[in-house]
Amino acid sequence: MIYDQTREMLAALFPAVTGDDDQGEAEAAKDGARSNGLIERDYRVHGYHLDAQVDPDQLLEAVGLLDRLEYFLEAITGVDWIADNQLEVVYDFSRYDKTPCRVVIRTRLDRQNPQVPTITGIFAGANWHERETHDFFGISFIGHPHLIPLLLPEDADFHPLLKDFKA
Amino acid sequence: MNSPILLQPDETFILNVGPQHPATHGVLRVKMELSGEYIVEAETVIGYIHRMHEKMGELKTYPQFLMNLSRMDYLGALGYSHGHVLLIEKACAIEVPERAEYLRVIMVELNRIASHLFWFGAFVMDLGGFTPLMYALQDREHILDMLEAVTGSRLTYCYFRFGGLYNDVDDDFVKAARRFIPRMRTSLDKYRRLVTENVIFRSRLEGNAPISKEMCRKYGASSAVARGSGIDFDVRRNEPYSVYPEFDFDIPVFPEGDSLARYRVRMEEIEQSLRIVEQALDKLPGGPIMPDKKPKLIKPPAGDYYQAVETARGSFGIRLVSDGSKNPYRLKLRSPTYSNMHLFDEACRGMLIMDALAFMGSLDLVIPEIDR
Numbered sequence: 001m002i003y004d005q006t007r008e009m010l011a012a013l014f015p016a017v018t019g020d021d022d023q024g025e026a027e028a029a030k031d032g033a034r035s036n037g038l039i040e041r042d043y044r045v046h047g048y049h050l051d052a053q054v055d056p057d058q059l060l061e062a063v064g065l066l067d068r069l070e071y072f073l074e075a076i077t078g079v080d081w082i083a084d085n086q087l088e089v090v091y092d093f094s095r096y097d098k099t100p101c102r103v104v105i106r107t108r109l110d111r112q113n114p115q116v117p118t119i120t121g122i123f124a125g126a127n128w129h130e131r132e133t134h135d136f137f138g139i140s141f142i143g144h145p146h147l148i149p150l151l152l153p154e155d156a157d158f159h160p161l162l163k164d165f166k167a
Numbered sequence: 168m169n170s171p172i173l174l175q176p177d178e179t180f181i182l183n184v185g186p187q188h189p190a191t192h193g194v195l196r197v198k199m200e201l202s203g204e205y206i207v208e209a210e211t212v213i214g215y216i217h218r219m220h221e222k223m224g225e226l227k228t229y230p231q232f233l234m235n236l237s238r239m240d241y242l243g244a245l246g247y248s249h250g251h252v253l254l255i256e257k258a259c260a261i262e263v264p265e266r267a268e269y270l271r272v273i274m275v276e277l278n279r280i281a282s283h284l285f286w287f288g289a290f291v292m293d294l295g296g297f298t299p300l301m302y303a304l305q306d307r308e309h310i311l312d313m314l315e316a317v318t319g320s321r322l323t324y325c326y327f328r329f330g331g332l333y334n335d336v337d338d339d340f341v342k343a344a345r346r347f348i349p350r351m352r353t354s355l356d357k358y359r360r361l362v363t364e365n366v367i368f369r370s371r372l373e374g375n376a377p378i379s380k381e382m383c384r385k386y387g388a389s390s391a392v393a394r395g396s397g398i399d400f401d402v403r404r405n406e407p408y409s410v411y412p413e414f415d416f417d418i419p420v421f422p423e424g425d426s427l428a429r430y431r432v433r434m435e436e437i438e439q440s441l442r443i444v445e446q447a448l449d450k451l452p453g454g455p456i457m458p459d460k461k462p463k464l465i466k467p468p469a470g471d472y473y474q475a476v477e478t479a480r481g482s483f484g485i486r487l488v489s490d491g492s493k494n495p496y497r498l499k500l501r502s503p504t505y506s507n508m509h510l511f512d513e514a515c516r517g518m519l520i521m522d523a524l525a526f527m528g529s530l531d532l533v534i535p536e537i538d539r
Contacts, residue, residue, distance in 0.1 A: 047257065047473035072384040075501040079488050092473065092486065096384065096393070096400040102473065125386030128509050151214035151538060160222050
């Protein structure tokens with residue numbers, strides 16, 4: 001029920017491109033950087049149901065939609081796709097009710113100038129997660145109220161989870 | 168000159184709680200802006216014992232990372248290891264023998280009881296009652312002895328392997344576990360009479376720091392924080408994993424949202440964990456504890472994997488991005504206390520500082536687990 005509802009609402013973000021599981025995964029395997037769109041994943045293998053890659057401009061819309069559907073924010077993190085010269089921000093969402101539906105929202109950013117709007121206006125709990133992602137990857141969350149190092153020392157000017165980081 | 172500092176009526180001052188303060192149970196600092204004894208604004212500062220487990224995850228191979236998981240939460244370490252092995256087994260399609268999975272559940276639940284006992288003692292000590300800590304540690308000692316005999320360590324267990332376990336249990340363990348269950352039930356009754364029904368204790372916590380469902384959702388709270396606010400959410404029930412569907416147990420939920428509700432959830436959970444251990448011991452199947460067929464080298468196929476488990480502190484998530492090599496491309500650890508603690512800043516506004524510290528105790532913080 002909620003799965004179908006979420007899928008339809010997320011799919012509406014991508015008028016043209018939606019792929020089913022096989023197609024999407026084959027595409028992802030073939031070429032690291034997949035195009036934006038919604039993929040349905042096999043929960044038993046991957047541990048989540050829906051995987052939407054959005055444009056940074058669509059992020060607030062997608063997250064706002066999950067907020068209206070009463071999802072909670074599980075975590076935010078980044079992945080450094082250095083071969084594609086891109087950084088990815090990954091948002092994990094889940095639900096409190098008995099029909100599990102895990103949704104992953106991801107967005108790809110330019111590695112040289114990684115900027116993405118903050119979602120702290122929608123989920124107050126994103127605050128620390130975004131600060132942590134800024135610590136580790138140097139991603140700027142535009143509009144974040146307090147983007148200073150959280151886990152790293154207060155004068156840290158390095159981003160240890162970048163693949164080209166040398167200690 | 169030693170003249171007293173006079174504050175203007177609308178003037179506030181900053182008080183640093185921590186990073187070395189007994190009430191924070193570790194190296195945690197809260198920068199509180201106070202007006203008299205009331206908190207105007209609080210900012211939690213974490214990261215004092217950040218060790219960058221996620222980078223270690225990328226540098227180590229999968230089996231090498233097994234031990235890191237138990238160094239996050241030193242009170243309930245096995246739950247975290249459980250999430251890790253389940254994730255890799257799911258990604259690599261490794262079959263786990265039934266006996267191993269039952270034993271994992273027994274160990275995780277015993278560890279959960281030990282963790283809750285320590286929290287119980289420390290929490291009551293925060294509120295000014297010292298004796299219950301001694302009782303709780305005595306009960307916990309029995310669990311640690313049992314776990315030590317089987318796993319070889321008392322806190323930082325490295326007991327689970329991909330596909331099974333490092334060591335099988337013997338008859339002594341089963342006997343000790345069976346002896347422990349009635350003993351713990353007697354103790355729970357003692358705690359109920361000594362602490363839970365204590366008038367001073369109750370009036371201290373009733374109505375303390377009520378947290379709404381909505382706030383839980385915005386911050387992603389789990390464990391007793393969510394269940395004390397009327398949210399019926401437990402990963403063991405919501406997204407069943409391992410052999411949990413085999414057991415009959417309840418998820419305690421209290422709607423009040425205050426510190427007493429969080430306290431009662433955890434105390435009730437001890438009983439539920441005992442029920443699970445009891446049933447698991449009854450049903451414990453024979454057979455091997457490691458699978459016959461297991462890949463020599465752990466190399467999950469390229470892709471994203473996520474596994475959530477219910478640890479003593481809440482919903483622990485582990486997200487793996489694999490590129491098909493022997494090291495993870497990215498390993499994200501979603502720690503439950505991180506989200507639970509995050510709501511402290513918002514929830515404690517306008518509270519008395521002493522109430523805020525009682526509230527902090529009710530969150531069940533383990534700092535290495537927040538800082539990772």
